[in-house]
Amino acid sequence: MDPTASGVILSDDAANGIHFDAPAGIPTSEHLYANALGRNYLFEHTFANMAGQIRYSCSVDVTYSTKWEEAQDDLPGEDGEMIPQDPLPQTGSFDKTYNFELTPREYAYWQIDQLSVYRIDRAQMENYALPGGAVTLYPNNYTSPAVELANSTVVEEHVVPHETGTISFTPEVVDGGDREPGPSDVDDLADLKGLAETQTQDPKVQNDRLVFNGQTIMNDTVSTKTGPVPGRIPDPQGIGGEVLYQSQLMINRGLHNQANTISSGTIYYPMLPENVQGRGDQVYPINGINTVTVHTPVVNYSLLPDDNRPFDQRMVPDYTRTVLILDRPFTVHFTESGQHLNIPGYGNRNYAKYTQNKRILFPFGVFQEGQYYPENTWIYIPVGTPSMTFTLPTWVNEGDYTIQTQSWAINAPSDAADLCEKNLNGNLANYCASESFNVGVVGRLFDFRIWDIGDFRFEQVFRTGTGNLGHSTAMYYTGGNDENGTPTALSGQTQWHLPVR
Known part of the structure; x- marks a missing residue:
């Protein structure tokens, strides 16, 4: 009567295409399978040896x-x-x-005093990660035990005296x-x-009849004086893993991260109608079901290459920051690939499947394919787009800034604002992977031409002859303005009061 029931709720590798260790972590939108184990039937019985005498x-x-x-x-x-x-x-x-x-005649026969046989009906398993929190497993390719029974407690129906x-x-x-x-x-x-x-011969006797799965356990053949000793119902066997099994149980994509969610289960054994003084249907707990950790991963290893370094005209460049040049394009590389936790199914791989959105925030306005985004506006980069190119407007003030990028998981709460972690959401409480870039915005001077100079020592360099008038002086400058509205000078250079181009 002990089903020794056990069960597991684990990663459905066939459906996922990758192996996860569900107790350690499995993302939402992936699949689980549930499997309960037990015995193929249960039984209990009491066979009574009924003995007596016939007095003539x-x-x-x-x-x-x-x-x-x-x-x-x-x-x-x-x-x-x-x-x-x-x-x-x-x-x-x-x-x-x-x-x-006459001398009393002895007799003995076997009678079924109690008999209960139970089949598997179903198993139910509960866990936070299962669809709806629970799944009911009905038997597959399962054959219920079969019982044939004839039973009587009337002695005269078992013993026939010899006249x-x-x-x-x-x-x-x-x-x-x-x-x-x-x-x-x-x-x-x-x-x-x-x-x-x-x-006067010995009496005829007849046992009760019990046939289990085609095997005669108690033989009701008419015998003389003593009925044949009954056998025993065979011990039940453990069911195979495919009997109480269901796969492709998808974890709801919006389910929040949660560690070590508790599993429980119940297995149901109804009693067959062929019974003698049976105890009714039985229900048993399924013990030892593993926990499941729901953890939807995202990574953010976005990069901003220092491609504009050749256009940095400062006398003393700052190599601790990526340089961005006014009126020049720059590209942010932002994929969904990278290193996450070093557990099965995670590691270094592509996490686009679990990424709800990617976005970038500039503390200054930028152009992207002709569209202008004001400062401090989140710009969304479509998932699957590995990079995006922006152009820095000419009116951005020179200086030091920090650019932020974020990658959000598909199960992020709607009110999640500060649940970010650098590069990966290794902590289950976080749903965002973030990165930031320290940049320096720099203007540039181009098409610089000097047509004349007030220093007569260089008169003949800029004039066609001694005493001739020089041409007007011009300078083309791309850069920001200081707090007084005056164009800022290049580092180490003389300040020029010239029109800004």
């Missing part, structure tokens, strides 16, 4: 033939003497009844001599009892 009370009526000689009176003779007469032969009969007990029948007995003629004999003159009790004992 016999009554035999015997008719005896009798004979005797009846004396005759003397007859007077001619001389006056009495002449004796021969006795007169007589015949007759009388009846005598004999009552006696003694008519005794064939011919008594001798009873000779009474000179008187008529009577019942007291004969005693054939011993002979009659001997005859009755001889022709």
Whole structure:
């Protein structure tokens, strides 16, 4: 009656295409399978050996033939003497009844006092990660045990006494001599009892009948005196892993991360209708089901290459920050690949499947394919897009800034704002992987031409001859303005009050 029930809720590798260790972590939108194990049936029974005696009370009526000689009176003779007469032969009969007990006849048969056989009906397993929190497993390719039963508690239906029948007995003629004999003159009790004992056989007996899965456990063949000893219902066997099994149980994509969620389960064994004093349907817990950790991973190893370094015209460049040049494009590389936790199914791989969105925030306005985004506006990069190119407007002020990128998991709460972690959401409480770039925004000077100079030492460099007038001086500058609205100078250079281009 012990099903030794156990179960697992693990990663459905066939459906996922990758192996996860569900107790350590499995993402939402992936699949689980549930499998319960137990015995293919349960049973309990009590077989009683019913033993007793049959007592025979016999009554035999015997008719005896009798004979005797009846004396005759003397007859007077001619001389006056009495002449004796021969006795007169007589015949007759009388009846005598004999009552006696035979030796008791022993008997024994087997009776089913109690029998319950149980089949598997279903198993139910519960866990936070299962669809709806629970799954019911119905048996696959399972054959219920089959029972044939005949049972009675009435002794007369199990034991048939052997009738003694008519005794064939011919008594001798009873000779009474000179008187008529009577019942007291004969005693054939011993002979009659001997005859009755001889022709009274042992009784016939019949067990209850029990056939289990085609195997006769209790044989109801009619036997003499003693019924055959019953066998035993075979011990149940453990069911295979495919019987109580269901796969492709998808974890709801919106389910929040949660560690070591508790599993529980129940297995149901209803009783077969062929029972004797059965205890009814049985329910057992499924023990030892593993926990499941729901953890949807995202990574963010976005990069901002320092491609604009050749255009940095500062006398003392800052190599601790990526340089961005006004009016020049720059590209942010932002894929969904990278290193996550070093557990099965995670590691270094692509996590686009679990990424809800990617976004980038600039503390200054930018252009992207002709569209302008103001400063501090989240710009969404489509999942699967490995990079995006932006252009820095000319009016952005020079200085140091920090750019932020975020990658959000598909199960992020709607009110999640600060649940970010650098590069990967290794902590289950976080649903975002973040990265940031420290940049320096720098203007540039181009098409710089000097047509004249006030230093006459260089007069002949810029003038066609001595005393000739020089041309107007021009400078083209791309850069920001200071707090007074004046164009900022290049590092280490003279400040020019020239139109900004």
